[in-house]
Amino acid sequence: MRQKITESGSDRSRREFIKTGSAATAALLASAAWPQAAGPAMATRDLGRTGHKVSIFSLGGQGAIERPNNDAVAVPIVERALDLGVNYLDTSSIYGGPDRWSERYIGQVMKRRRTEAFLASKTKERTRDGSLRMIERSLTLLNTDHLDLWQLHDIGTQQDIDQVFAKGGAVEALVEARDQKMVRFLGITGHHRPDALMEGIRRLPFDCVLLALSAADVHHFSFQERLLPLAIEKRMGIIGMKVTGRGRILSSWTPPPVEQQRRSWEGVVIANGPGTIGMRDAMHYALTLPVSTVIIGCDSVAQLEENVQLAREFAPLSARQMSAIEAKTAPVAKQALFFRFFERA
Numbered sequence: 177m178r179q180k181i182t183e184s185g186s187d188r189s190r191r192e193f194i195k196t197g198s199a200a201t202a203a204l205l206a207s208a209a210w211p212q213a214a215g216p217a218m219a220t221r222d223l224g225r226t227g228h229k230v231s232i233f234s235l236g237g238q239g240a241i242e243r244p245n246n247d248a249v250a251v252p253i254v255e256r257a258l259d260l261g262v263n264y265l266d267t268s269s270i271y272g273g274p275d276r277w278s279e280r281y282i283g284q285v286m287k288r289r290r291t292e293a294f295l296a297s298k299t300k301e302r303t304r305d306g307s308l309r310m311i312e313r314s315l316t317l318l319n320t321d322h323l324d325l326w327q328l329h330d331i332g333t334q335q336d337i338d339q340v341f342a343k344g345g346a347v348e349a350l351v352e353a354r355d356q357k358m359v360r361f362l363g364i365t366g367h368h369r370p371d372a373l374m375e376g377i378r379r380l381p382f383d384c385v386l387l388a389l390s391a392a393d394v395h396h397f398s399f400q401e402r403l404l405p406l407a408i409e410k411r412m413g414i415i416g417m418k419v420t421g422r423g424r425i426l427s428s429w430t431p432p433p434v435e436q437q438r439r440s441w442e443g444v445v446i447a448n449g450p451g452t453i454g455m456r457d458a459m460h461y462a463l464t465l466p467v468s469t470v471i472i473g474c475d476s477v478a479q480l481e482e483n484v485q486l487a488r489e490f491a492p493l494s495a496r497q498m499s500a501i502e503a504k505t506a507p508v509a510k511q512a513l514f515f516r517f518f519e520r521a
Contacts, residue, residue: 239253263292264469282295296326299327327384333372364377368516388417428455463490
């Protein structure tokens with residue numbers, strides 16, 4: 177059954193939440209740390225109750241950073257991100273396939289600059305033993321003796337929750353790793369549906385949640401409606417992802433040929449045209465919500481620098497501006513939220 181948030185159905189509550197979210201964002205900015213720099217610096221916000229001040233733009237571990245044999249492009253992106261004040265690096269044990277290229281590239285930089293980054297990785301395994309094997313390999317590839325944040329990857333259904341919380345499930349590995357100081361904080365991630373993530377947050381006091389939040393979110397299975405307020409109530413670090421819907425929300429995006437889309441799981445929603453908003457609107461919309469940071473994978477150093485500049489120029493949008501951007505995304509909402517229409521077991 178499809179959930180759709182429309183102007184007619186929840187306009188009043190949406191306006192109230194945006195107003196509250198904008199106020200929370202303004203409060204975060206008011207207390208933000210502004211590191212000294214030659215030019216405009218990027219703000220930081222509290223990463224929930226972790227005590228970490230996180231840059232409002234963070235580097236995702238996909239894009240160029242998950243492509244095989246791509247050291248010459250990927251490693252400089254990580255280096256430059258740290259140079260520019262990005263202090264949160266996101267990766268996963270499944271990024272870059274079985275060879276785990278994403279963790280390998282980031283690990284090359286961590287050998288020299290580990291103290292400059294809040295380092296986050298994930299396990300897609302649903303069992304304790306499988307997850308413990310994952311983190312041992314992650315620590316080796318990332319050239320570190322601990323992760324700052326270890327997360328359950330891609331929790332989308334009740335079945336996922338049942339598996340990870342079962343006896344011998346992945347949650348046991350997370351708690352054990354924290355107790356043994358292999359990791360400092362625990363997190364949960366997802367982009368498919370809000371309900372499973374909410375159930376996980378109620379069962380265990382996770383420190384952070386990584387959730388899909390874009391300007392198209394309000395149109396289908398909205399994470400803003402219930403999940404985001406719950407995360408705020410729990411004082412969690414809130415990391416926004418899928419800000420561009422893998423580019424599909426952007427007017428600059430060119431859809432691949434239809435047959436190519438059909439050969440990929442992402443092709444569950446065929447995109448026949450570009451998106452409808454620019455990168456500035458996409459990022460500033462997400463940052464106006466009460467998030468700690470947003471993560472975006474980059475394809476080049478130039479793209480990274482553009483994103484950092486947009487983050488440096490950020491000022492919270494008004495409720496009217498937010499609503500106008502949401503209206504622009506309505507025609508492309510399904511293609512931008514393709515991951516919410518992928519059939520899950």
